[in-house]
Amino acid sequence: MSLDKYSVEKVLTVHHWAKNLFSFTMTRPAHFKFTAGQFARIGVKVGDELVIRAYSVVSSPYDEILEFFSIVVPDGALTAKLQHLQVGDDIYLEKISYGFLTLNRFQQPLPNDLWLLATGTGLAPFLSILQDFDVWKNYQHIHLVYSVRNRDELAYQERIQQIVADFSEQHCGFQYVPIITRDPAAELHQRLPVLIENGQLEQFVGYEFNPETSHIMLCGNPQMVEDTKAALKARGLTMNRRGEGNIAVENYW
Ligand SMILES: Cc1cc2nc3c(=O)[nH]c(=O)nc-3n(C[C@H](O)[C@H](O)[C@H](O)COP(=O)(O)OP(=O)(O)OC[C@H]3O[C@@H](n4cnc5c(N)ncnc54)[C@H](O)[C@@H]3O)c2cc1C
Structure with a gap:
């Protein structure tokens, strides 16, 4: 898989709400534009594989960081790993945003x-x-x-x-x-x-x-x-x- 369409961002904060729910913020590159209601495609490396999923953006388009709100799916390809995110970890972010819930x-x-x-x-x-x-x-x-x-x-x-x-x-x-x-x-x-x-x-x-x-x-x-x-x-x-x-x-x- 070509990695050109992604930028690598850093986790800034992680907050766990419940056993199966957490939020995290990460750096936002200047090129990443979105309209409120749209989603990003983000992910992490699991072994050699990049696992990417759609995530609605929680933060406002005017914010300097990006925030996401995540479920933990037991054995989920992405979230089984994502739930252990730590400040400073790498997150892959596809450079464009998607979606019509605007x-x-x-x-x-x-x-x-x-x-x-x-x-x-x-x-x-x-x-x-x-x-x-x-x-x-x-x-x-x-x-x-x-x-x-x-x-x-x-x-x-x-x-x-x-x-x-x-x-x-x-x-x-x-x-x-x-x-x-x-x-x-x-x-x-x-x-x-x-x-x-x-x-x-x-x-x-x-x-x-x-x-x-x-x-x-x-x-x-x-x-x-x-x-x-x-x-x-x-x-x-x-x-x-x-x-x-x-x-x-x-x-x-
Ligand atoms: C447009 C779009 C936006 C999305 N935005 C978000 C978001 O903001 N936050 C988020 O947590 N997920 C969001 N999702 C779902 C997300 O893409 C992943 O499916 C989820 O993170 C689980 O990934 P996984 O690889 O661990 O499990 P997957 O293999 O992707 O999913 C396994 C199963 O888990 C269940 N599941 C998946 N997502 C959820 C969920 N959010 N809540 C409850 N059960 C679920 C379903 O039964 C699904 O079949 C969005 C999906 C789409 C299509």
Whole structure:
């Protein structure tokens, strides 16, 4: 494999959230440009082989470093190794960014209410998107919905509060909605598609999906994406194609 298309970066920090979840930051080369919501292709050498995977960027396009949020897949080709990252380790970064989970893909309807619906590490691109001033300027209502199985998997809680504090001045239309599917004591604990079908999500945020105004992004577990898409379509919302429509998705596997 040619290594020309990669630059070799250095790990700057590593933070473990739970046994199966961690984040890390690394150096960002000047040539690496991306739009909030896009993903990078990164990896490490395992023996002689370079193992590369797609990773949504958590940091904002204005940051000087790159941040990523990772699952640990037991025996996963990349993450079994990546979970042991140390400050100073090498990370390979493909020189270009990829992906269409970006807000500029929505042309019609015009921006009004934005729904960012994530499971697990699918939170990553939304953290990047929320660190863009234009988002706060363009949308009257922003709902960040983050579904995990167990409470200890709710990563980035302080960062979410910090982003809100930094960006939402005079913006009263932001709602953060955690869902914990294996905790019956959690205020919301059913799967996202169920919470859409039974109206609980909208009741919780006090706002309704609307084919005339809503921009909706789904990211993470493909089954969640599929079932949530179906629940939204049943409500008259449409997939975004060539700029038109309500729903944009990214599957992680
Ligand atoms: C566009 C895109 C963006 C992605 N962004 C991220 C990201 O920001 N963070 C991240 O952790 N992963 C992300 N992924 C998944 C990532 O590319 C790898 O699949 C993941 O890091 C596991 O790699 P692996 O080689 O260890 O296991 P793989 O052999 O790649 O995966 C093995 C299995 O693990 C499960 N799996 C893979 N990824 C996840 C996940 N994120 N959460 C739960 N189960 C998973 C699936 O069942 C998959 O079949 C993204 C994937 C795509 C396509």
